[in-house]
Amino acid sequence: MHSVISVKALNKKIVTSSEKSQQESLIENPIVFETDDLNLWYSDTQALKNIQLPIYEKNVTAIIGPSGCGKSTYLKTLNRMVELVPGVQTSGTIKYRGKNILDKSFKVEELRTQVGMVFQKPNPFPKSIYDNIAYGPKIHGIRNKKILDEIVEQSLRGAYIWDEVKDRLKQNAYGLSGGQQQRLCIARCLAIEPDVILMDEPTSALDPKSTLKVEELIQELKKEYSIVIVTHNMQQAARISDYTAFMLNGELVEFTDTNTLFSMPKDKRTEDYITGRFG
Numbered sequence: 651m652h653s654v655i656s657v658k659a660l661n662k663k664i665v666t667s668s669e670k671s672q673q674e675s676l677i678e679n680p681i682v683f684e685t686d687d688l689n690l691w692y693s694d695t696q697a698l699k700n701i702q703l704p705i706y707e708k709n710v711t712a713i714i715g716p717s718g719c720g721k722s723t724y725l726k727t728l729n730r731m732v733e734l735v736p737g738v739q740t741s742g743t744i745k746y747r748g749k750n751i752l753d754k755s756f757k758v759e760e761l762r763t764q765v766g767m768v769f770q771k772p773n774p775f776p777k778s779i780y781d782n783i784a785y786g787p788k789i790h791g792i793r794n795k796k797i798l799d800e801i802v803e804q805s806l807r808g809a810y811i812w813d814e815v816k817d818r819l820k821q822n823a824y825g826l827s828g829g830q831q832q833r834l835c836i837a838r839c840l841a842i843e844p845d846v847i848l849m850d851e852p853t854s855a856l857d858p859k860s861t862l863k864v865e866e867l868i869q870e871l872k873k874e875y876s877i878v879i880v881t882h883n884m885q886q887a888a889r890i891s892d893y894t895a896f897m898l899n900g901e902l903v904e905f906t907d908t909n910t911l912f913s914m915p916k917d918k919r920t921e922d923y924i925t926g927r928f929g
């Protein structure tokens with residue numbers, strides 16, 4: 651369900667967000683992902699149509715739009731996870747740091763070490779809190795206990811959950827609350843030192859308090875990482891993102907800085923959506 655919010659309410663949110671940080675981050679950051687003329691089909695269903703979209707470094711880019719418009723599909727093309735679905739076909743290019751990730755020669759393993767993902771429902775492994783974080787680094791060949799200890803602590807600190815779990819690292823991650831599990835999953839993502847973090851509705855399963863914590867965390871993380879977040883929640887997009895892309899029926903209708911998109915949308919369809927006239 652989309653919340654119906656007035657432009658006035660949205661404007662209020664935007665004005666209260668930090669204009670300073672908006673200005674700082676919106677100036678000429680390098681492009682991390684550049685998507686050009688991207689089309690994607692699930693067998694006969696075309697889910698993405700001629701998508702052209704830059705993702706800027708150390709910014710938060712929100713993808714919004716009604717259910718089924720292709721938000722998650724777009725996100726999953728950025729780490730090529732979408733290929734796990736049988737019958738998927740793509741055309742066009744997605745350049746990551748200048749290299750086309752859709753090229754057959756591009757190593758998907760390399761991409762996955764640079765691009766981490768956080769899902770809608772927290773999905774910790776059925777392991778201890780420690781092992782959840784150490785898992786990725788171990789796969790990448792780190793065996794030294796002292797180094798692993800450091801990575802675990804730094805990652806948990808980075809996701810603002812260290813103080814809550816430092817005395818129970820050997821306990822099963824399933825014993826954490828939903829909000830803690832989601833921050834643990836973010837910490838797990840940080841442990842592989844990614845360049846980009848993709849988030850697919852990361853707060854939709856969380857209560858308001860945990861949502862706030864994750865939103866604050868995202869604001870901190872963007873100092874080090876480039877973040878792309880799919881969200882159904884327009885207030886959230888307005889609060890935490892620097893850029894917003896509005897999608898509809900597989901098309902990118904509008905992409906601009908978040909302030910402009912919510913206060914002066916160019917396209918009538920964007921205006922109708924953000925004012926709650928449809929979706």
Ligand SMILES: Nc1ncnc2c1ncn2[C@@H]1O[C@H](COP(=O)(O)OP(=O)(O)OP(=O)(O)O)[C@@H](O)[C@H]1O
Nearest residue numbers: 692695697715716717718719720721722723724735
């Ligand atoms: N695995 C799949 N197989 C076939 N079609 C799919 C698959 N996943 C998504 N689709 C279709 O692709 C289109 C885009 O779906 P997608 O999940 O990307 O939308 P979304 O905007 O993320 O939706 P929601 O907000 O409901 O999560 C929809 O028509 C959907 O039915």
